Amino acid sequence: MSGKHPYRSFSALFLTTLLMLVAQGSLSTYLGLSLAQQNVDSTWIGALMSCYYLGLVLGSKLGHKVIARVGHIRAFVASAAIVSTCAMSHVLIDELAIWLVLRVVVGMGMMCQYMVLESWLNEQTESSQRGTVFAFYMITSYLGMIGGQAMLSQFPELGTAPLLIISMCYSLCIVPIALTRRIHPAPLQPxxxxxxxxxxxxxxxxxxxxxxxxxxxxxxxxxxxxxxxxxxxxxxxxxxxxxxxxxxxxxxxxxxxxxxxxxxxxxxxxxxxxxxxxxxxxxxxxxxxxxxxxxxxxxxxxxxxxxxxxxxxxxxxxxxxxxxxxxxxxxxxxxxxxxxxxxxxxxxxxxxxxxxxxxxxxxxxxxxxxxxxxxxxxxxxxxxxxxxxxxAQFKMGSGDLVSSPLAAALDPRVDEEVVLAQMHDEEYQAARQQVPAGYDEDVELDKSDDSFEQVDADGSKANKPVDDSSLTDSSDDTSPKADKQAKQQT
Structure with missing residues (x-):
């Protein structure tokens, strides 16, 4: 696509989109006007449009399978032929219940056609031109819908002529994409x-x-x-x-x-x-x-x-x-x-x-x-x-070292014999491993009586007071507890 304008590189796809949207834009308005002129209940008109969108939803799943099986061009040609037939069927059939079925089929076929066009543009458009290509694609779609309304305005009495033109547009939109020299994209992935x-x-x-x-x-x-x-x-x-x-x-x-x-x-x-x-x-x-x-x-x-x-x-x-x-x-x-x-x-x-x-x-x-x-x-x-x-939460550190007795061993104010005894005590280590993730030790120890069960060097258990300064930031030397302990030591 280098060296060419985006609208020239994908001219066949854009022309196909224009013809397809002329037919689709005029068909919805034609059916609404036709039923309104016949004084049909508004419920039927709304049901026709609902069935069309139901077909779009169902066609999103079916379209993937069809394109993956037969390829993009064949899937588009088959869908366009079915949609064209459904549009002409409104001339031969007056039963509204069958019209609902036809609208579902049209929705499924249109979704398959949309998937072919958009996947083709997505795969073969360069990143630097993607925005331009899809902007032109949307402009073409809107112009097609406006063109469909303009075509319909030429037939004040409606009749069968608009349906003939709609069917012709659905059929002609096959020609540009069938004759394009561009390589079709890879099969779609669901x-x-x-x-x-x-x-x-x-x-x-x-x-x-x-x-x-x-x-x-x-x-x-x-x-x-x-x-x-x-x-x-x-x-x-x-x-x-x-x-x-x-x-x-x-x-x-x-x-x-x-x-x-x-x-x-x-x-x-x-x-x-x-x-x-x-x-x-x-x-x-x-x-x-x-x-x-x-x-x-x-x-x-x-x-x-x-x-x-x-x-x-x-x-x-x-x-x-x-x-x-x-x-x-x-x-x-x-x-x-x-x-x-x-x-x-x-x-x-x-x-x-x-x-x-x-x-x-x-x-x-x-x-x-x-x-x-x-x-x-x-x-x-x-x-x-x-x-x-x-x-609000203040954590001293993170990692495995914080929950290990080795952290206390790095503090010069803690007795090394007590640390060694804790490191060799299996029951103490097992209790420490049961602490859940995200457990905040500072909060729990704050609520305690400033003491916990320690182990003597000979393996016996005893309640011994702990220096609170070992549980706080070493740079905090002005806390009330630190002042009280300094007076007791003096």
Whole structure:
């Protein structure tokens, strides 16, 4: 890749990504609008989006096996063909229960395609250009989704024509990757899942990722139905969706720069607090026209930057060798959140009204804000307690020599015969070995009667007083005990 620009080196992969996201971005909006025009319950619309994200979760495991067995290009071609067939099946099948199955299959195929593209970019990108390559990859993805909305706006009556174009895009995305001259990467290695371990290590990040998944799934699946309920035409709905996605695209770079200078936990709390207020206003106020577009633009800035900031925050708090497992956990957590979010939001919309979409998102953001505050406060309290305990404890030394009678032998004020007797006494040594790790001798001896059981040279046991100065710092000559012993000796 040396001597070439990153976008030229991976032009085939980027073109494939663009075509794939045009199809995916328009398919979700098409299904939502189509069902809304038929006055289908919002629960079905939410279930369709939940099934798609369920397919993404299931496809993460299946994709590894397929790619390892047949290779990247063959796995991508097979997945694209299946997804294209599922998209066209919506023309022939009207049964909503079968549509749910089709959405699961589409999600599994899309996850396999994502894994092929991202693993290819990861393996063959030089470290010095990795940031540029993935930034261009994300820009291409967002442009593809916006292009899908623009394509859909050309068909106000919907019909079957958009599904034909979607199927064509899914089919055409095979061509660039099948004809590329780049060597395909090595087979993928399965990434272990350590969900509970990472929930303890990075609770703030995974909580934010879960809520981000709930928001994203609810918005992509139900926002077209919400916009249609406000009397918007197909062109206005696609404009509404495009403005939100464009805001997320434009906010990625500046928000990333800000998160490098300001603590990411603070940015997450700020986003959650502002999202709570903004979405509540959208739900309660009768916004329309430019004011609604401005509100959804602000929503896109805040909501679509939660995931990348939380992901970066998680990676900065784990070791390098744990990041592969963390990546798998992050994707699974996001997918699970995106599965449950649309189901809950659609149920509320069905019971109360379309405005409950943003009321639900407001509740999610408020719950995230409270959770982040609590976890952050708890972590600060634990850290403060640990620092206080560390500063309060005074230890004379460390190592095996401290717990050995040889330490006393180095002190010129201790009788050498007593030390030798202690070193040769087996019972004394056995008792000393039973002292647990981390045992603080100074505390225990302080609580005693300034005496302990010693052994005479002839092996008999007797209670003999001990010079306290041998148990304290030799430089401390001004303690009350030292003064009292000096008077007794005089």
């Amino acid at each position: 990434a272990p899942l350590q969900i509970f371990i990472f929930w303890k290590k990075v609770p703030q990040s995974l909580t934010a990722i879960t809520v981000a998944g709930m928001m994203a799934g609810s918005f992509y699946g139900l926002a077209p139905a919400y916009a249609a309920s406000k009397g918007m035409s197909t062109e206005q709905v696609t404009l509404f969706m495009s403005v939100t996605i464009l805001a997320g695209l434009l906010a990625q770079w500046p928000m990333g720069k800000i998160s490098d200078r300001i603590p990411r936990s603070r940015i997450l709390r700020f986003n959650a607090a502002v999202l709570t207020i903004l979405t509540l206003l959208i739900a309660l106020l009768p916004l329309s026209g430019l004011l609604l577009l401005f509100a959804t633009f602000c929503y896109g800035i805040l909501a679509f930057t939660l995931y990348p900031i939380a992901s970066a925050f998680a990676n900065q708090n784990v070791e390098q060798n744990d990041r592969v497992a963390l990546s798998a956990t992050v994707l699974l957590t996001f997918g699970l959140g995106a599965c449950f979010g649309p189901l809950l939001a659609s149920a509320l919309m069905q019971l109360i009204g379309p405005s409950m979409l943003y009321a639900f998102i407001s509740c999610c953001a408020f719950a995230l804000f409270l959770r982040l505050l609590r976890v952050n406060y708890t972590q600060k309290q634990v850290k403060r307690m640990m620092d206080e305990q560390q500063n």
